Amino acid sequence: MTNKQYASKTGRLTVKNLIKYYGKLCAVDDISFSIEPGICFGLLGPNGAGKTTTIEIIEGITKPTSGKILYNDSPRNRSFWEVIGVQFQSTELLSFLTVRESIQTFMRLYQNQVPLDQLIRICSLEDIQHQENRKISGGQKQRLMLAIALANNPDLIFLDEPTTGLDPQSRRHLWEIVEGIKRKGKTIVLTTHYMEEAQILCDEIIIVDKGKIIAQGAPEDLITQKCAGQIIRLPQEDVSKNVLQLLDSSQQYAWHMDSTRKYILIQTQTINDCLELLMNNQVDLSRLTLRPHNLEDLFLQLTGKALRH
Amino acid sequence: MSRFWSIFIARNKEYYRDRASFGWNIMFPFLVIFGFALIFQNGGQRPYKIAVLTSQTIHPVIQSQVCSHDLLSCIPYTDKNMAIDKLNHHKLDMVMENTSQPFKYWINKSSPKGILSEGLLTRKTLSKDEQNQRLIKQTIDSKPVYYIEWLFPGIISMGMMFSSLFGIGFSIVRYRQNGVLKRLKATPITSFEYLCAQIISRLLMIVTTNVILYAGCSWLFDFQCKGSLIHLLVFFMIGTISVISLGLIVAARTKTEELAHGMLNMITWPMMFLSEVWFSIEDAPQWIKYFAQCLPLSHVTQGLRLIMNDGVHLFDLSSEIFYLSVMTIIFLSIGSFLFKWTQ
Helix, strand or coil: CCHHHHHHCCCCEEEEEEEEEECCEEEEEEEEEEECCCCEEEEECCCCCCHHHHHHHHHCCCCCCEEEEEECCEECCHHHHHCEEEECCCCCCCCCCEHHHHHHHHHCCCCCCCCHHHHHHHCCCHHHCCCEHHHCCHHHHHHHHHHHHCCCCCCEEEEECCCCCCCHHHHHHHHHHHHHHHHCCCEEEEEECCHHHHHHHCCEEEEEECCEEEEEECHHHHHHHHCCCEEEEEEHHHCCHHHHHHHHHCCCEEEEECCCCCEEEEEECCHHHHHHHHHHCCCCCCCCEEEECCHHHHHHHHHCCCCCC | CHHHHHHHHHHHHHHHHCHHHHHHHHHHHHHHHHHHHHHHHHHCCCCEEEEEECCCCCCHHHHHHHHCCCCEEEEEECCHHHHHHHHHCCCCCEEEECCCCCCCEECCCCCHHHHHHHHHHHHHHCCHHHHHHHCCCCCCCCCCCCHHHHHHHHHHHHHHHHHHHHHHHHHHHHHHHCCHHHHHHCCCCCHHHHHHHHHHHHHHHHHHHHHHHHHHHHHHHCCCCCCCHHHHHHHHHHHHHHHHHHHHHHHCCCCCHHHHHHHHHHHHHHHHHHCCCCCCCCCCCHHHHHHHHCCHHHHHHHHHHHHHHHCCCHHHHHHHHHHHHHHHHHHHHHHHHHCCCCC
């Protein structure tokens, strides 16, 4: 397939029976999925789950042990690199080049090039475009890496944990840029640790653990299917051991401590019954909060461990 | 071509904006010139050092018959034990008592320089008649090649070798370590385009610094290249590309700068000694001479000397150019074949 054919439409990516071994360790264990054009597709999972290996195999950085990657239903060839954009989890750039020159350097490697000033504007790099790479902050560097990933106006963009290590403001700034890219109909493949990020940006996700896909679908659909009900949060000191034993004895409720170990989280699909049980046992509900399930709850339910484990 | 230029331009900018590295590379030739100027001022250092045991002035007979020799340098010493100890450790070549003839002296029998000093002393103390009875002196008519003129092409070769091997080796290994190469792999650039850009960029830098070195030394020491400067430049570039290509083999897969450092030292040190940069290996065993011919630096040094010292035309260096070109093709092929973008 030629570049023009690739460039004429945003392609469909298919991964079939992908397996990757590092020595005896199976990093990717026979996974298959396909990504429809124009969506933001999320790969979620804890460290070592095989997300980065999977994404790097698709990008052509790592060779798979076996399996097929198809782009527009054909095997990838050299032209594939003309239509993809890549942002790695951690990469250095040439330290003594300016931000503008770095984008220019990568842009010249492609046949298709986005106007430089437009790219700088999209990624909000105007103020630092003449600064050398070694003098920019982490957030600025991530925006620069994103600009480089977009330098060839790619149809398919891989973002590997683009916001890891950024402060909340920088993270939200990057999300806005990614939302802008989505609106242009580009296909985005995103790996992330942040469930909030995946919930906001992704149209479809797969959750990977120990190299296998353990859930796949739209985030809201998955939450609705697998985590029906609500979560009640109460301060630990407000809930007696007696109440916890009652919760344990019932099949309707599941509880655990939150990560701060100051609050008890009770999962329930029968909110009225649960509140009645608590009130009947003289639990003080004045500090109770109620929230719906989110992706993190889904992950905990599926794997039994926190995402940042 | 645009991909090649993109990396070539980026690498050059990286190079000249790294002030410390760029400054050192520009300063290094000047330091070499300065060192030369110090060593070769007043005809150069006298190679044989003789300690004269005296607490006052050196005896006029020793002064006139020994110290006046162009190759002998007299150093007054008050402590005989210290002088003998230094003689034993090859820091001095001879120790003399401060008397008139007959001279009383000590040498270290295991020191070649000591034995040569003794020979010079013996010759100096013989009368002209005695010398003429025993020796018939003949001189060559052609213009002699002075040591500095013989040494200078070797110095240029050596500087080029270090800059080529360490320059290309370290930069590629560093880029592999910090992920720059990995990022480039996810673009349409090929390893051949990338490596060519690295080679040409390094070549440009080496040629620039060596032109400065040549101009500075030529001006300071008033020596001239007997051959064509254009031929010299062309041959130097052919040789440099060959040595850079050798560096690519080291950089092709090496994962850390520490390992690269060890491997480069393993290549550079034998190459420096066997390529006749500092001294001739005429008397070395035949197998060493054959081995030396397999090193690109031997051909570079030999070719540069033939152009600079003997005024040889580039066409007459066809065998050197052939060997260097074959080596370049072999090194580049191996380097490109082995090259890995990622760790």
